[in-house]
Amino acid sequence: MKINRLFLMPAMVVATQFSLAQTTVGSHEKLNPVVQSFVNEVYSNSQLENMAYELLDEIGPRLVGTPEMLAANEWTADKLRSWDIEANLQQFGTWKGWQRGITHVDMIYPRVKTLNATQLAWSPSTKKAIEAEVIILPKVSSKTDFDKWLPSAKGKIVLIAQYQKIGRSDEQIKEFATPELYEKLKKEKEQASKDFQNYIKVIGYDNNTLPEALEKAGAVGISISNWTGIMGANRIFGAKTTEIPMIDIDVEDYGMLYRMSENGQKPRIKVETQSKVLPEAKTFNTIGMIKGKEKPNEYVILSAHLDSWDGAQGATDNGTGVLTMLETMRILKKYYPNNKRTIVVGLWGSEEQGLNGSRGFVADNPEIIKGTQAVFNQDNGTGRVVNISGQGFVNSYDYIGKWLNAAPKNIKDQIKTDFPGMPGGGGSDHASFVAAGVPAFGLGSLNWGYFGYTWHTTRDTYDKIIFDEVKNNVILTATLAYMASEDPEFTSREKRAMPLDDKGQATKWPEARKPIRDSKDFK
The missing domain is CATH 3.40.630.10 (Zn peptidases)
Structure with missing residues (x-):
């Protein structure tokens, strides 16, 4: 049309x-x-x-x-x-x-609510809908303790992104808060981000290896919330799993599930994703x-x-x-x-x-x-x-x-x-x-x-x-x-003299890089 x-x-x-x-x-x-x-x-x-x-x-x-x-x-x-x-x-x-199919995610316990969620690119499908308890990452202080916890993920859907206490944009907070409150909330947010980054270092995994470890431990699904900091906007990139679905849940619904799990409510969700793996x-x-x-x-x-x-x-x-x-x-x-x-x-x-x-x-x-x-x-x-x-x-x-x-x-x-x-x-x-x-x-x-x-x-x-x-x-x-x-003239390709870097060494003109021609080489 x-x-x-x-x-x-x-x-x-x-x-x-x-x-x-x-x-x-x-x-x-x-x-x-x-x-x-x-x-x-x-x-x-x-x-x-x-x-x-x-x-x-x-x-x-x-x-x-x-x-x-x-x-x-x-x-x-x-x-x-x-x-x-x-x-x-x-x-x-x-x-x-x-090829992407539908993504449908519902909380079914302790109450019923349809959640705003999106399957990540190249994520495996559920084949049929799965129902499971949602859990959060444990409070541990070493990789050894985390690895001991990993079997607890079996049969669960694991939330692995940082919890956002406030889901308002920085601009909105700045507009309405007093200067003192704005600075307080800003510092709390920065500290929470540092704490989460330090936690990930302590447990010894990263964005690629953590989903792999959870999948290997028997988790039936993984969720993140890649929030941009602006209400309603989450970033969608590629899944890091090969057999179980990986989804992104909007910051509001993700926070609700996180708090319920943290408070022992044992929330359960039903996930249906119908993507297709093609030749x-x-x-x-x-x-x-x-x-x-x-x-x-x-x-x-x-x-x-x-x-x-x-x-x-x-x-x-x-x-x-x-x-x-x-x-x-x-x-x-x-x-x-x-x-x-x-x-x-x-x-x-x-x-x-x-x-x-x-x-x-x-x-x-x-x-x-x-x-x-x-x-x-x-x-x-x-x-x-x-x-x-x-x-x-x-x-x-x-x-x-x-x-x-x-x-x-x-x-x-x-x-x-x-x-x-x-x-x-x-x-x-x-x-x-x-x-x-x-x-x-x-x-x-x-x-x-x-x-x-x-x-x-x-x-x-x-x-x-x-x-x-x-x-x-x-x-x-x-x-x-x-x-x-x-233009009657062909453009000059003369390159500038490159400036010195922080160590006093000349920076280099970017090198031509080979394209990735096969997804097997994509990291």
Whole structure:
């Protein structure tokens, strides 16, 4: 089902939007005609909301190795082809196949309550619902004592995350508490965190080995609560078990179960998870290409990762980046028919497990890497771009400054730059190219609560997208790509002299790393 809201609007509304495109760039501002056409198209004929519906609502989250990830690869390739852009799927590896099913968790004793819970990625299913007592980790002072306790976990569901006494955000506490109370609660929270970390060290296990030890001891399930510190938002990563389910329970319900167990109530819950282990899945990048008319062997690359964690829809990590790059390709194809350099869009797979898709592309396409003029990557949420770093390239100011100057004033004036900056060593896909010596730039977005509220959380959903902000990013990205393509000079790859570290030794440029091409090598 495709929703085309444009055709539902009265003609006067469409005309008003087109007029807005003329005025938002400033009444006295004269833009390059091609850039002006980008602005007009984005404000009068945006496809962002239609594409967001299809990607995020219809396909949903895009965990590597799942059928949904493959569906997203195929959807993005089909979308590019519908605009007469060459597109294909490039395989870079394989991953363990898995598909999420329902997660249903109920407390059945001492009273009945449905709990807010989510199965972790790649968690084993329950096959049939399990009912068991919930217990907490014991108060012990050594690994020896803990190991003696381990048999007590047999037949139980074990809570292994830190208990949060207060489930309110720091911002809310600061707003309403007296300064004295705020400082008191802050210190108590910090101490509780230190105490829990010290406890984990004392018992001699970590996030990977503790679930393994409990599973081996006969536990029938494990629960965490990976709370972000913001009410209602928990992070969902991968399970560390092979036979029993591992779930995340929201901070409120997790705290209730913890207190009941601590007070001897022996709460019992019923857990049903219906995920499926599937055959090994091929992993792909979606690659789209508009051939250059004058310099086809030189490239401008638009970059975003297509995969996501699957606690929610992956809307801002990185649905918004994908939408930005797709919409940019659409309008470049439409309004820049004589592109000098080849324009490539790379929508990467398995970024979340270590930039694997982009690292695979760098390793597998040496001729493209040799001829790359610039890479523009966007990956941190729905906000307008406000930061661009030179990524350690000495002459980056000369070309980025020139290209950025062609953007509408209301967009470029929002952006702080840092030249030459420092090379990105990880975090997002531009780092894969930087490590290979390619000028690659992260288009850093305004936070909009990204790291606390939507990054890898159960709240990374369609409704968190601010489409007006994404439209700005499309105009910016299209302008940068156009200017980079038109530039008569090939960009300098000269690297800065790296500064000294705290020990007085020179830091090193990041090294190109091999992608993980098989899930068996993922730790």
